[in-house]
Amino acid sequence: MEKSFKITASEGIHARPATLLVSSATPYKADVQLTYNNKSVNLKSIMGVMAQGIPAGAVVTISAEGPDEAELLNKVEEVIVTQGLGEKC
């Protein structure tokens, strides 16, 4: 399953937002990918997420697959929305 978000954090996904995103996904078993500009990276990899260089205004898709995929996506959504990183679209 997957969800899409529009990034609203003014500096895009820099170190702090990347840290938050990766930390929120790491405790779950499911595999999770972040796709931006047709390029997918492992959302549990801070290097991968930062290397995407996601700017403000970008639309990203997060897809998870595994036993706890729904919980993982809910958690990621919660972090994105409550930490002001972006909004659901």
Place this chain on the structure above:
Amino acid sequence: MLEIKGVAASNGIALANAYCLVEPDLSFEKFEITNIEAELDRLKSAISRTKLELEEIRDSAMLKFGEERAAIFSAHLLILEDPEIFSALEAKINEKVNAEFALDEIANMYAQLFESMENEYMKERAADIRDVSKRLLAHLLHIELPDYSRISSEVIIVAEDLTPSITAQLDKQYVKGFVTDIGGKTSHSAILARAMEIPAIVGTKTATKIISHGSPIIIDGLDGKVVVHPTEEIHESYRLLKRKLVEENELLKKYIKLPSMSADGQSVEIAGNIGRPEDVDAVLENGGEGIGLFRTEFLYMDRDELPTEEEQFNAYKTVLTKMEGRPTVVRTLDIGGDKELPYLKLLTEMNPFLGYRAIRLCLEQAEIFRTQLRALLRASVYGNLKIMFPMIATLDEFRAAKALLFEEKQKLVVEGAAVSEQIEIGMMVEIPSAAVIADLFAQEADFLSIGTNDLIQYTLAADRMNERVSYLYQPYHPAVLRLIKMVIDAAHSNGKWVGMCGEMAGDEIAVPILLGLGLDEFSMSSSSILKTRSLLSKLSKEKLAELVEHVLMLKTSSEVEQHVKKFRI
């Protein structure tokens, strides 16, 4: 006593003993392994020890300095446990190389990936990767890294360079300054020193070789030098100078929030000059009311090809957003002359300052110019953008530049892009011909900005790079003052505003004259803003009218200087 020259990355003066950071020897040999499983276990065990250490440092940083400084270690922990990095390490070790070698290869690969990114911020992340890999390497080799948070007396740190994790452990209570061998004004250690508000000298090349641990040293951030083993006398003079600076700065701080206004209530705008988007912070911290000059050359320099429209758009948008509606004057590309771009393959000229540069180049190579104009127009909706063209000598040039701007604007509107309707379009007055016919320009431009550095060199026909004629660089030469007066009067009689963005706008002698002449906007380096605002607040317009009347009748630059000095007393 000995002096070492360097780049002053952060202002101020510090006096303390040197604390030399000695890098532990982390050299290792590459060798072939036989037992892959055992090597992976060795790596995993080093990772878990590194993890414990980082958690400890993070918790201690959290207690001592708060969440913001501790955040870097949370990021380091994620890098350490990054599954992609671990798989890469695993794959490398499967090729039967030792873990140290595998780590070095993979860390370099990731660091280079970040270093090659366009975004300055992302480039800096390479330092984090190298930092984490160094810590892990130390654990693989069973070498203990020094703990800098234990420093508990006043010191000046002397190091080849500072890594993010070392700097995050430094306690400002004890660390009074930095001296490094490498780095420039924008390197990590320089940025950090400014953020910690402590003086720093970077790029000394030799400091770690010359300064020994515990030697008394002085950082002179005004002059960009380090004094090692100062004499009693020198030490005392620096101590007094430091006290004076601290007192002055305290006094100036009250001007951060005050409006720029003369003693009798005439208000003007004091703005900052910037060269990079991150310079905006310093302008705002010093209470700048706008940006009077954003030199856009930085976008084009230190690279192999022209910047894309998108890159430029992002830079302009960042600046405009940060300025939150304050006036922001962007100067279009001023390249050529002494500022060369290898990839444009310009011919070497006999007289570069009189040659193919700035608007002359932009009108000829219009595609380069159009890209910049489009980026500016698209960014215009994020703030209060004003665009100005450099090196305008004739009305035809100004009209041609403006026409290109309107063409690009029309195209964008047709494409459905949002463009502000309030963009003011002005020009630099830095060529005497433009100053002389400022009345004609003022009918067609929304504002004029006097660029004194070039105006002076062109008026006195003296190359400002040539030291033998440097005596002719005379800002108060009657010819220069008359030209400035002509420009201000011409603009005002056409209902337009005039700014100045050369060194002169923050000059103690020039400011009273300029205010008396009616200059509307003074743009300068952010470190001069508060000093100038404080000076303005002590001047009254009525008295300045007399001053200006007298000054304009004086015959030489030195007569003007003497007279203003007397007047200020």
